[in-house]
Amino acid sequence: MHIKRLESVHAELYKKLRLKGLQSHPSAFGSSYEEEKEFTIEVYKSRLQSESMTLGAFKSDEKLIGIVTLVKEKKNKLKHRANVYAMYVDSEYHGMGTGKSLMIEVIKRAKELDEVEQIYLSVNKDNEAAKKLYISLGFETFGIDKRALKIEDTYYDEEHMVLFV
Structure with missing residues (x-):
């Protein structure tokens, strides 16, 4: 596995994995599959060309298996x-260290940015695997956003976490 910054040439791969994540784990994201499935490839290219940084984890055969x-x-x-x-890792590749590798790399890159002292994220309060990963990397919970997401008639709480670098 190797990790690199995604560029517009990766837009098709990114869109496919992003939609898979949105569809299979709707309570993990603020966006929905229904909204994003309608986006053109140009929307995804634009995201990858923006000032934000999206990293991808690739299998040796150049298959995109994780993003952040x-x-x-x-x-x-x-x-x-x-x-x-x-943050999303294809469920076929859970338990292989992909998520940890992506997070280590994103933290490293954040530290390289001018002035960054704190890194924030939000995670579904019930996602124990993700919370365990984030805590192992030094993130601390500083608040709970109750009923942060509503999917049909079900509410989901989010934990807000921070890492001081």
């Missing part, structure tokens, strides 16, 4: 912060 996005805050008072979004 890092966004640095731009406002003067928030420039010391970055946010991790859209």
Whole structure:
């Protein structure tokens, strides 16, 4: 497995994996499969060309198996912060260290950005595997957003976590 920054040439692979994640784990994301399935490939290319950074984990055969996005805050008072979004590893590759490798790399890259002192993320309160990973990397919970997501008639709480670097 190797990790690299995704570029517009990876848009088709990114879209396919992103939609799989949204469809198979709807309570893990603020976006929905129904919304994003309608996006053109140009929307995904634009995401990958933006100032945010999306990393991809590839199997040796160049199959994209995991993704994570890092966004640095731009406002003067928030420039010391970055946010991790859209972390997803294809369920076929769970338990192989892919998620940990992606998070280690995204933390490394965040530390290389000017002024970043804190990295934030949110995770479904019931996602014990993800929370265990984040805690093992030094993230700490600082709050719970009750009923953060609503899917049909079910609410999901999110834990907000921070890593001081």
